[in-house]
Amino acid sequence: MLRQDFTVNSLLRVTTKNEIIKFDLGRDKDEYKENLEQYSSSINSPSFKIENVKITKINSKSVFYTDLPEEHYCIKKISSDMKRLYKIRTINRDDISEQVLRILETSSDYGIIRVDIKSFYESISYESILGKLKADKLLASKSLGFLNDLLALKSQGLPRGLSVSPILSEIFMRNIDFKIREIPGVYYYSRYVDDIFIFTSKEYSLVEEKLTSLLREYNLKTNNKTFVHNIPRVCISSKFEVSFDYLGYKYIVTSNMYDKKRVVSVVLSDDKVRKIKTRIVHSLIDRAMTKNSTTYHKDLLEKRLDVLSGNYPISSSKGRTGELKGGIFYSNRLVNKSGVFEEFNDFLRRSLYSKKNNFFGRAMRNIPSSEKLNLRNVCFKNGFVNKKYISLTDKEMSTIKRCWENKNHKKKV
Numbered sequence: 582m583l584r585q586d587f588t589v590n591s592l593l594r595v596t597t598k599n600e601i602i603k604f605d606l607g608r609d610k611d612e613y614k615e616n617l618e619q620y621s622s623s624i625n626s627p628s629f630k631i632e633n634v635k636i637t638k639i640n641s642k643s644v645f646y647t648d649l650p651e652e653h654y655c656i657k658k659i660s661s662d663m664k665r666l667y668k669i670r671t672i673n674r675d676d677i678s679e680q681v682l683r684i685l686e687t688s689s690d691y692g693i694i695r696v697d698i699k700s701f702y703e704s705i706s707y708e709s710i711l712g713k714l715k716a717d718k719l720l721a722s723k724s725l726g727f728l729n730d731l732l733a734l735k736s737q738g739l740p741r742g743l744s745v746s747p748i749l750s751e752i753f754m755r756n757i758d759f760k761i762r763e764i765p766g767v768y769y770y771s772r773y774v775d776d777i778f779i780f781t782s783k784e785y786s787l788v789e790e791k792l793t794s795l796l797r798e799y800n801l802k803t804n805n806k807t808f809v810h811n812i813p814r815v816c817i818s819s820k821f822e823v824s825f826d827y828l829g830y831k832y833i834v835t836s837n838m839y840d841k842k843r844v845v846s847v848v849l850s851d852d853k854v855r856k857i858k859t860r861i862v863h864s865l866i867d868r869a870m871t872k873n874s875t876t877y878h879k880d881l882l883e884k885r886l887d888v889l890s891g892n893y894p895i896s897s898s899k900g901r902t903g904e905l906k907g908g909i910f911y912s913n914r915l916v917n918k919s920g921v922f923e924e925f926n927d928f929l930r931r932s933l934y935s936k937k938n939n940f941f942g943r944a945m946r947n948i949p950s951s952e953k954l955n956l957r958n959v960c961f962k963n964g965f966v967n968k969k970y971i972s973l974t975d976k977e978m979s980t981i982k983r984c985w986e987n988k989n990h991k992k993k994v
Contacts, residue, residue: 585662585721587624592617592654595661598975604650623651631655631730634743642703644742645734659724660744666719669751674828677771677778678915681827684769684780685834686842690814692766692785694778694792695827699804701775702746703738706800707731710739710749747774757799764791773828785811815843826850830915846918853913854921858928860889860985862941865932867984869944879952884971885981886929890961891969893978908971909964922962930957 584591593613600606606613623629634647647653663669684691698704711728714720720728731740739746754772762770766783781788789809796803808825815838824833830853833846849857868882892908909922933953935942963969973981 583662583665585724587621587655587658589614589617589621591658592621595654595657600650600653602975604653617654620651620654624655629655631727632733634731634734634740636734642700642741643736645736645740646742655727657744659720659727660748662724663714663720663745663748663752667748667752667755669748672773674773675914677773678828678830680769680771681778682832682845682847682915685812685832685845688815688838688841688843690812692779692781692783692788692811693809693823693825694781694785694789695806695808695825696777696792696803697806698775698777698796699802700738701801702741702750704801705738705750705753707736707739707749710753713752750774757795757801760795761792764788764795776828778827785809826852829853829913847915848918848921849913849916854924857889857925861886861925861929861932863984864889865948866941866944869947881980882952883956884973884977885984886956886959887969887971888973888978888981890925890959890964891971892964893971893973906970909961910968913965916965919962919965922965925961926959929959929961933957 593610596606596613596617601613604616606616629651631647631652633649633652634645637644637646647656711725711732714728715725728745731743731745734740739749758770758772761767761777761779766781766788767779768782769778769780771778777792779788779792786809793803810823810825812823812834813819813821813836815836819836821836822833824831826832827850829850831848831850833848835844835846837844864882864885867885868878871878888908890909892906892911895905895907932941933945933948933956935945
């Protein structure tokens with residue numbers, strides 16, 4: 582039987598580098614345990630309740646969080662227990678993307694259905710899913726009591742931002758996933774959170790109709806990003822090109838063949854291109870608007886552009902072996918047309934020498950010409966092709982990311 586208590590050791594098992602830094606747990610395991618002891622005692626106190634969850638707005642959606650370590654650990658430990666009790670698998674988006682590409686490369690005809698579920702977390706009844714957990718009798722009554730505390734939040738659906746919500750959404754979607762796979766004509770189905778992808782062997786419009794009807798039964802709606810298309814079998818007489826975005830990539834499916842495979846170009850999705858360009862702009866503005874700038878500010882801008890154009894370590898969860906890597910190559914490894922990275926090079930240079938008489942153009946004039954000359958050497962394509970790697974600490978990465986998370990840079994560029 583899975584132990585679901587809130588002991589020091591059980592809290593230590595769910596601790597990552599993020600908690601060690603955020604809650605200043607110390608320098609070694611003994612110090613971690615010493616600090617976790619007080620959180621364990623607090624959670625196990627008969628009077629403990631989760632009642633200090635706060636709310637903020639991000640992109641017009643309500644996001645919930647707690648700054649109290651004991652509440653954070655309580656919620657995270659329950660999430661970990663539910664994940665094991667319900668055997669929730671962590672889905673690797675790279676695996677899904679590669680599977681999609683391999684099927685796209687086949688020469689046969691198929692239908693594609695790609696939909697986003699609108700307001701995913703907000704559409705799932707928290708009270709209803711909590712009722713299911715109670716009926717299943719897998720989760721300890723103490724943990725169910727803590728989850729019951731969250732009803733006081735009166736959130737619309739699952740409380741976005743809390744670690745329990747992704748797990749609860751997967752429990753909710755399990756039966757729906759099964760039913761979608763059973764729709765006649767569906768021969769490949771994947772879902773990454775709220776993003777659904779289907780290959781069909783029958784007329785795609787019939788499958789789409791059944792899918793929409795099924796989602797509606799569970800009070801789920803699709804948004805305006807829905808993409809449906811029929812891809813014909815490759816033949817000499819037909820010429821076509823179809824493109825769509827999915828999980829950070831843009832797939833461009835053609836009627837051409839190479840080495841017995843359909844030619845499919847993979848580039849960055851429009852959203853990802855926009856995100857990288859926005860971070861370039863924010864990095865430049867942060868440097869340009871720094872009063873009494875020093876060598877530190879100059880170096881910080883160079884590091885930010887190095888991170889955007891290179892690859893770097895990612896903090897891994899406790900127990901994971903090997904170093905996780907992210908960046909221009911490791912986060913986009915399926916890209917087989919590298920021209921977009923040259924586009925970033927051009928964008929950076931045009932931004933540095935912008936002659937526009939607006940906020941951004943005037944700000945760029947504050948960056949010395951000598952610095953601009955050096956920044957012209959930043960090469961996104963080189964970072965992708967040669968897997969340029971930058972070794973950084975978590976603290977350094979936190980400083981680098983700070984201006985990208987700042988919502989105040991909304992001036993017209």
